[in-house]
Amino acid sequence: GEDVEQSLFLSVREGDSSVINCTYTDSSSTYLYWYKQEPGAGLQLLTYIFSNMDMKQDQRLTVLLNKKDKHLSLRIADTQTGDSAIYFCAAQTGANNLFFGTGTRLTVIP
Amino acid sequence: DVKVTQSSRYLVKRTGEKVFLECVQDMDHENMFWYRQDPGLGLRLIYFSYDVKMKEKGDIPEGYSVSREKKERFSLILESASTNQTSMYLCASSSPGANYGYTFGSGTRLTVV
Numbered sequence: 001g002e003d004v005e006q007s008l009f010l011s012v013r014e015g016d017s018s019v020i021n022c023t024y025t026d027s028s029s030t031y032l033y034w035y036k037q038e039p040g041a042g043l044q045l046l047t048y049i050f051s052n053m054d055m056k057q058d059q060r061l062t063v064l065l066n067k068k069d070k071h072l073s074l075r076i077a078d079t080q081t082g083d084s085a086i087y088f089c090a091a092q093t094g095a096n097n098l099f100f101g102t103g104t105r106l107t108v109i110p
Numbered sequence: 111d112v113k114v115t116q117s118s119r120y121l122v123k124r125t126g127e128k129v130f131l132e133c134v135q136d137m138d139h140e141n142m143f144w145y146r147q148d149p150g151l152g153l154r155l156i157y158f159s160y161d162v163k164m165k166e167k168g169d170i171p172e173g174y175s176v177s178r179e180k181k182e183r184f185s186l187i188l189e190s191a192s193t194n195q196t197s198m199y200l201c202a203s204s205s206p207g208a209n210y211g212y213t214f215g216s217g218t219r220l221t222v223v
Binding site: 031033035040041042043044045048050088090092095096098100101102103 | 141151
């Protein structure tokens with residue numbers, strides 16, 4: 001199966017930008033996803049990018065994909081305390097299977 | 111609003127009990143999944159199903175079984191609960207080839223005492 005890796009923790013100050021990084025191993029991955037998990041809740045889809053794209057922007061969120069290096073990042077501009085959560089990267093291979101990273105816990109310091 | 115509903119948010123069970131975790135989706139999805147989530151370990155796939163009455167083992171199936179008698183319902187069964195099965199359990203569903211990934215339920219936090 002595919003390996004998806006993320007760092008476990010990130011702390012930023014309120015108002016700064018956050019950048020969460022992810023690497024994956026399967027170059028045939030078709031879609032790459034970012035999910036957000038708030039405390040005690042399930043995972044909520046934030047955004048996704050198709051593998052033939054380099055960048056996708058959605059309000060404060062920017063996703064960058066370097067397909068050559070199999071590297072995905074999520075940038076959150078003007079980070080707020082409400083952005084504190086665990087962020088999961090996931091890579092899709094084939095029609096059915098998503099492979100998840102371990103999640104990055106983002107802490108926003110007021 | 112499309113949904114994956116897990117029957118309980120919190121459960122406390124005794125060691126040795128048989129435990130049923132229920133998951134229902136209203137999106138007519140073919141695929142359904144059960145994960146457990148533990149700190150520092152991320153999501154680990156227990157079982158999944160691509161169709162009614164079909165099931166496949168994931169990465170950590172030991173101590174668990176599943177049932178999928180209807181398309182919309184996927185049940186996780188702990189045959190004899192043990193304390194090392196204390197965890198957050200997440201159910202998800204998806205449609206093959208769709209570009210929106212999985213839809214997750216809110217999770218069930220199970221404590222085995």
